[in-house]
Amino acid sequence: MNPLLLLLFIPILTMMGIVVVTDLKWVRVISAIGMSAQLLFSFFLLYWFYQERGAGNTDPMLFVSSTMWYESFNIQWKFGIDGISMAMILLTSIVTFAGIFVSWQVENLQKEFFISLILLATGVYGFFISIDLFTMFLFYEVAVIPMYLLIGIWGTGPKEYSAMKLTLMLMGGSALLLVGMLGIYFNSAPEGGKLTFDLLEIKRVGIPLSAQLFFFPFTFIGFGVLGALFPFHTWSPDGHASAPTAVSMLHAGVLMKLGGYGAFRVAMYLMPEAAHELAWIFIILTSISVVYGAFGAIWQKDLKYINAYSSVSHCGLVLFALLMMNETATTGAILQMISHGLMTALFFALIGMIYGRTHTRMINEMGGLMKVIPFLSVLYVIAGLASLGLPGLSGFVAEMTIFVGAFQHSDTFHRIATIVAISSIVITAVYILRVVGTLLLGPLKNDHYLHLEDATWFEKIGGVTLVVAIAAIGIAPLWLSNLIREPLMAILQTLTN
């Protein structure tokens, strides 16, 4: 049996376990055990991955297995991972693990909450290990749909509106994606032979240029909606602001990365010529995303909205870097996916914890929290510094690499786009420091805050896990960039030729 299937079976077993038990305590314990097992297994998988590579296995994908599913459409259960998907799996398991602990004290319908949350994670894992486009799409939608219930039932503020907006926009994105996917499928055998959904097989044969030009925008925008591509990002601020803590974490941390990953792995990888032809349109759009998101964050007063707009900016940067199509920039893009995934998860986790104590998310109503809840406040500062790209934390490594890579293009168009995108660094510093200043420092604004309690044990577990991961990437980024180098080079080779 393929070891990758465990990535699906562990969450499924966990969900079954939650269904069976009745006691709230056991619901939490089983979720925690399941997701810890998943985290351990991901690290084990990483070890195994290195072992295989060390043993001289140079296949583009490892642990590949395929089982025919729908014979007449040539749809297979085909799984396998390379360095990039390995990194994404690690990210997912870390964020999910932290998410479970952060939502330890979720109120009402706990059972359903944990099941939906884990179902969402299952979809994400399935997406990252799929090689077959059909199952990839299937898991993509499995990951999106629990969001509706998660936000609608357990959310705050205008939750019904946000949940509906988010679901419909993401499903609209997948509508575009579906057309793109069918286009790829029916052009996957231009010289006759069997049509296929298999990514590697499609790549080997190649899609005719005319079809590429038609279907690339569908596929790229389809994934881009999830990656908060301007002007399709509007679901993101509302959705993130209304979602319960763990859902914001998973969604901003992991689900939005599905967009970047898919745009790279499917749209650009399979249709390289079209990617070259049309890149300029999307570079303009992503530059707007980057700057617009950052400016958006400046104007907001609600902590979650600030972070949601900052996610638009950072995820825009991922797509921007991917479109630069050189080694340095794309390495930066993948690093940024991981880095942003971790730090935005930490941000949302902390916002959730602070909101749980102060019952407000408006920054002007809070102040001086450093004095009463030092642990959470320090974590918040770390997350903020990572976000504005302080050396030693993950954000610096990622953004530095991206901009160095982007600057390697010497023509005017790329230069201007890069300069515009770089300007976001300054804006990011403004809104991060503003929040840190008003929220954590200064005099205490409300006497009630004197009695606030600092982090509980489960909150500490969640927060510290994420901080450790952020620091690990910041201090030693090479292991990660080595992990993703080989598959990146393979993909880039086809892109640059």
Next chain:
Amino acid sequence: MNWDMLYSLRQEILLSVLILIQLIGDLSEDEKRKRIIHVTLFSFLLFTLVGFLPGEPATLFGGMYVSDDLRTLLKSILSISTLIILLQSSSWLQQPDNQTKIGAFYISLFSTLMGMYFMIAAGNFLMLYLGLELATLPLTLLAAFDKQLRRSAEAGVKLLMSSAVSSAILLFGLSLIYGVYGTFYFTELSVLSNSSYLSVLALIFFISGLAFKLSLVPFHLWTADVYEGAPLSVTSYFSVVSKGAALFTLMLVLYRVFSLQSATWTLALYILAISTIIVGNLFALRQKNMKRFLAFSSITQAGFMMLGFMNVGSMGMTTLVYFMLIYAVSNLAIFGVLSMVSNATGKENMDDFNGFYKTNPGLSLIMLVSLFSLAGIPPVAGFFGKFFLFTAAASSGMYILVFIAVLNATISLYYYLLVVKAMFINASETPIPTLHTTFYEKTAFLLCLMGVVVIGFLSSLYDYIQGLM
């Protein structure tokens, strides 16, 4: 007449026997009436199973009646759906008002089913028309079943009028077909090709006639009123069995008889598909009554079915049958929950479902899964059904149609989610009380759920259907 012929006709003969049993049962005393329900359910179950016995292809009565594995499967899909409806209607029939009409209900229902069998099994247009009429007239009786209720009687009359018009249109089409080709036999028609305008006109009239049954836009105007007026069990029969029979008939005739004219009918159905999907969706958005809501939802779904026709090969037929099967189980599960609620409380509005999850978690989850299936959300079966329909349309290069359809599938998700929202998110001060599920209803839900959850993963079922084409 020999045994082989009788065996080929086994489904029709047994169904006649079932009708005769009802006539005898109607003679029994009033207090023993309830037993008829149990007897009927059991015998109908046996009857359904008989449909799965292997059989040889046969052509009877000089080509009037055709029996082969594909047609037997199509009939079986209809009888399984009917079985589920019978199970769901059992507690409704036991209500005091309906006890005296049990026999009438079953006889009308089985007669329409018989008519649908003949529509599917027809090898000649006259036979098809005969089956169509037999399927239609008792349906009007069923629509007017709650005869004391004004809206039910109105539904019956409306259905009668629109059916009469559609029959007339279809008949006109048939007369043109005879005029052009000089024959009504399918085997002879299938090799004749004719490019005259008259033949195009004949085909359009024929499609329009059946489009009434399928409630494709612009032939849909009767649908919402009839669905709303008829009792719920009858409504679910309309939306699943009656629609399924019309779809199967249209499919068999277009693919098997008019395959040489495929350019004409794909164009016609292309237009119908777009208008049906868009109009059905737009009207469904604002419905407050669950029955009307499901009426427009089923119109939209019929529009999606038209995408399968865009592939003129075996893929198109397979995806159609496959989708119909999935649509049937998903829709029946929803109607099952609705009829339970309606029987117990008389509530039929979407707002009445507020807070439904708190009081009836099991039923809410069944609704959730089935609504997702209708909306085409994985991993439930509806996703696969819709995906393959889109694939069939894309295989002919009709990406624009696919794009319109997929966008509309997203819009349809909005109103399906409204129901989900009512059940799971909205709170209510007077929620529907916890409902008791009888054994029959449980069985029906089990059958539906098995279909909704499992069919998508069973690629062998798809391969089996394709093997029959």
